[in-house]
Amino acid sequence: MQYKVPVMSDLVAEGKTPDVIFWVGCAGSFDQRAQRVTIAFTKILNQLNINFAVLGTEEACTGDPARRAGNEFVFQMLAQQNIATMNTYGVKKIITTCPHCFNTIKNEYPALGGNYEVLHHSTYLQGLINDGKLKVEGGAFKGKRITYHDSCYLGRANEIYEAPRSVIEALDADLIEINKCRTTGLCCGAGGGQMFKEDEPGNKRINVERTEQLIEVYPDVIAVACPFCNTMITDGVKGENKQDDVKVLDIAELVAQANSY
Amino acid sequence: MSFLTIVQIVLFIGLVGASFFVAFRKFKEIYDNIMLGKPEQINTTLGFRIKNMLLIALGQKKMFKLTFAALLHMVIYVSFVITQIELIEIFIDGLVGSHRILYHAFENIQFLHTLYVVVINFIEILSLLTFFVTIIFILRRTTFRVARFQMPELKGWPWRDALTILAFELILISFIFLMNGADSALHIKENGEGYGFILSGFFGSMLTGLPNLSLELLEKLGWWGHLCMVMTFLVYLPYSKHLHIMLAFPNTFFSRPEAKGEIHNMPAIQHEVQSMLDPSFVVPVTDGEIKFGAKDVYDLSWKSLLDAYTCTECGRCTAACPANQTGKKLSPRKIMMDTRDRMEDISKGKKEHGPDFADNKSLLGDYITGEELRACTTCNACVEECPVNISPLSIIIELRRNLIMEASDSPTEWNNIFANLENNQAPWQFSPSDRLNWTQEL
Numbered sequence: 001m002q003y004k005v006p007v008m009s010d011l012v013a014e015g016k017t018p019d020v021i022f023w024v025g026c027a028g029s030f031d032q033r034a035q036r037v038t039i040a041f042t043k044i045l046n047q048l049n050i051n052f053a054v055l056g057t058e059e060a061c062t063g064d065p066a067r068r069a070g071n072e073f074v075f076q077m078l079a080q081q082n083i084a085t086m087n088t089y090g091v092k093k094i095i096t097t098c099p100h101c102f103n104t105i106k107n108e109y110p111a112l113g114g115n116y117e118v119l120h121h122s123t124y125l126q127g128l129i130n131d132g133k134l135k136v137e138g139g140a141f142k143g144k145r146i147t148y149h150d151s152c153y154l155g156r157a158n159e160i161y162e163a164p165r166s167v168i169e170a171l172d173a174d175l176i177e178i179n180k181c182r183t184t185g186l187c188c189g190a191g192g193g194q195m196f197k198e199d200e201p202g203n204k205r206i207n208v209e210r211t212e213q214l215i216e217v218y219p220d221v222i223a224v225a226c227p228f229c230n231t232m233i234t235d236g237v238k239g240e241n242k243q244d245d246v247k248v249l250d251i252a253e254l255v256a257q258a259n260s261y
Numbered sequence: 262m263s264f265l266t267i268v269q270i271v272l273f274i275g276l277v278g279a280s281f282f283v284a285f286r287k288f289k290e291i292y293d294n295i296m297l298g299k300p301e302q303i304n305t306t307l308g309f310r311i312k313n314m315l316l317i318a319l320g321q322k323k324m325f326k327l328t329f330a331a332l333l334h335m336v337i338y339v340s341f342v343i344t345q346i347e348l349i350e351i352f353i354d355g356l357v358g359s360h361r362i363l364y365h366a367f368e369n370i371q372f373l374h375t376l377y378v379v380v381i382n383f384i385e386i387l388s389l390l391t392f393f394v395t396i397i398f399i400l401r402r403t404t405f406r407v408a409r410f411q412m413p414e415l416k417g418w419p420w421r422d423a424l425t426i427l428a429f430e431l432i433l434i435s436f437i438f439l440m441n442g443a444d445s446a447l448h449i450k451e452n453g454e455g456y457g458f459i460l461s462g463f464f465g466s467m468l469t470g471l472p473n474l475s476l477e478l479l480e481k482l483g484w485w486g487h488l489c490m491v492m493t494f495l496v497y498l499p500y501s502k503h504l505h506i507m508l509a510f511p512n513t514f515f516s517r518p519e520a521k522g523e524i525h526n527m528p529a530i531q532h533e534v535q536s537m538l539d540p541s542f543v544v545p546v547t548d549g550e551i552k553f554g555a556k557d558v559y560d561l562s563w564k565s566l567l568d569a570y571t572c573t574e575c576g577r578c579t580a581a582c583p584a585n586q587t588g589k590k591l592s593p594r595k596i597m598m599d600t601r602d603r604m605e606d607i608s609k610g611k612k613e614h615g616p617d618f619a620d621n622k623s624l625l626g627d628y629i630t631g632e633e634l635r636a637c638t639t640c641n642a643c644v645e646e647c648p649v650n651i652s653p654l655s656i657i658i659e660l661r662r663n664l665i666m667e668a669s670d671s672p673t674e675w676n677n678i679f680a681n682l683e684n685n686q687a688p689w690q691f692s693p694s695d696r697l698n699w700t701q702e703l
Binding site: 003005007024026028029030031035038039042043054056057059060061063065066067068069070071072073074076077078080081084103106107108111112152153156157158159183184186187189190191192193194195196197198199200201202203204205206208209210 | 326520521522523524526527530531533534535537538553554581583584586587588589590591632635636637638639640641642644645658661662663664665666671672674675677678679682683686687688689691693694695696697698699700702703
């Protein structure tokens with residue numbers, strides 16, 4: 001299949017309107033690991049003939065790390081720029097593979113005049129599976145031991161715990177829960193701007209602590225739903241020298257691989 | 262009415278009056294301290310507020326994230342609430358110089374008499390349970406050394422405060438049994454049978470060998486001892502972490518509505534940036550100087566200050582904190598304790614040096630350091646865990662804003678991402694024109 005990535009400005013020039021905007025995010029655009037998730041999700045959108053578009057070079061960081069680090073000026077500049085772009089295009093619905101982008105656009109943009117229907121890709125994929133549009137059962141992950149690491153910005157921040165799990169269960173996989181999951185899930189260590197700086201002095205890295213909790217149940221796959229969690233847990237697994245036994249995969253990658261997209 | 266009775270009434274009114282006066286003064290001071298904070302509109306419906314208060318404060322829903330601790334706590338809590346019924350009779354007796362006025366008033370009304378006996382039995386059984394639970398609580402702190410009670414911020418006064426309250430409870434319960442036991446013994450001697458109180462009747466039956474005068478003295482000692490402990494409790498309460506028994510109610514009532522992931526907007530900066538991006542936009546006029554984030558308690562919302570006074574230092578937040586678990590200095594509980602300590606230090610200063618008191622200290626820097634604040638991953642684990650809906654994260658974010666925007670105290674790596682975000686609209690040093698490069702790999 002020839003995969004396409006329609007760009008909003010091109011569609012407008014052609015007089016077309018997409019149904020949804022795929023908000024790629026900075027990690028999804030630039031980070032090599034997260035790019036693979038972006039590609040997997042793009043393939044799913046293509047396979048299902050979803051009428052989508054990306055903003056491309058007009059997309060800017062949502063401002064999440066700046067606001068959480070305490071720099072409201074930078075946040076406001078980015079947020080207002082994004083809202084102006086999307087309002088000009090009349091954007092109504094957004095899907096994103098990043099819980100941080102999801103949280104900021106959904107919860108913080110309305111106060112600045114940006115009102116959109118925002119979905120995280122876990123919820124979106126769950127909906128497609130439930131509607132019978134997306135089939136994932138019986139693929140490469142049938143019977144595999146998969147544990148899921150909750151993203152803070154999806155879970156506690158927005159109370160989305162079941163959507164990613166229902167996607168994993170639809171794969172016919174063996175979903176194994178660790179002790180610290182859902183509301184008590186430990187952060188991967190990247191939130192609040194930590195992704196971009198060294199840890200404060202302590203006796204352990206948070207991602208190492210979290211990875212140890214996750215590999216305790218001997219999973220074949222640690223499923224994640226956030227590009228930052230993905231980086232942190234991948235690093236943790238490498239640190240434990242377990243990268244050959246345990247794969248860290250985003251739920252979009254699970255779905256794409258199950259279907260050999 | 263005998264002279265002795267009149268003396269007792271006067272003593273009673275004096276003791277209760279003085280206790281309420283002293284306690285009220287301190288409660289007023291706490292109210293004033295909370296009002297030092299900035300206004301914050303909490304946009305919730307009355308239904309939402311009452312529901313939160315009933316479920317979380319009264320129903321202790323979030324306590325049950327830790328079942329064992331919650332059950333133990335529930336025993337003390339129910340016991341405390343129910344014991345207030347017996348206090349009604351003690352107050353009437355104290356005011357009019359009577360003895361067990363309700364018992365005697367109900368003596369010939371079968372239904373009320375039975376109810377009275379059942380209620381006192383209920384109180385006594387719960388009190389005995391509470392006695393044992395209190396001992397378990399003391400052991401959890403001192404012998405079993407539950408990890409969240411052994412952290413550095415609990416050293417000194419907070420440690421003594423916790424044990425003082427538990428000791429108060431043991432003494433208070435002992436006085437209840439002394440009072441009811443001696444009284445039961447007298448009743449048995451006079452009427453051949455007790456009041457029908459199972460526990461104190463049992464203790465009383467062992468005391469019947471004592472002369473009546475001794476029993477009367479023991480009963481009075483129990484009665485006054487109990488009353489003195491209740492009043493001590495009242496006066497001590499506003500100085501103690503134990504204040505949560507009252508403030509849990511308003512604090513859950515005024516719970517914030519938004520998704521936990523949302524961080525408060527800053528309209529002043531919003532408007533300033535808006536005027537930069539759109540020259541035709543007129544910035545609304547605001548009164549006074551604009552300060553970014555919080556340097557001191559005056560800059561925090563009143564809700565955050567109410568949070569601080571509501572905190573009972575249970576440490577569930579800190580136990581759940583990823584930074585704390587991995588040895589970083591941040592402890593969400595300490596953030597709350599520091600905020601309250603700062604308010605207390607300010608009101609102490611005002612009392613000593615007058616209302617214009619100002620020291621050269623601030624919450625940020627002198628109480629909470631940048632290192633603590635920078636360790637936070639904003640993961641909301643502390644907010645999720647708090648049994649009374651306190652948000653340490655709100656304070657952390659406000660202090661971080663001040664650290665970055667007023668003090669320009671930012672790690673180099675963060676300065677780099679701020680620069681990248683301004684120049685490239687991404688935290689990394691990639692050109693915006695490269696945003697679609699990933700499509701080449703499709």
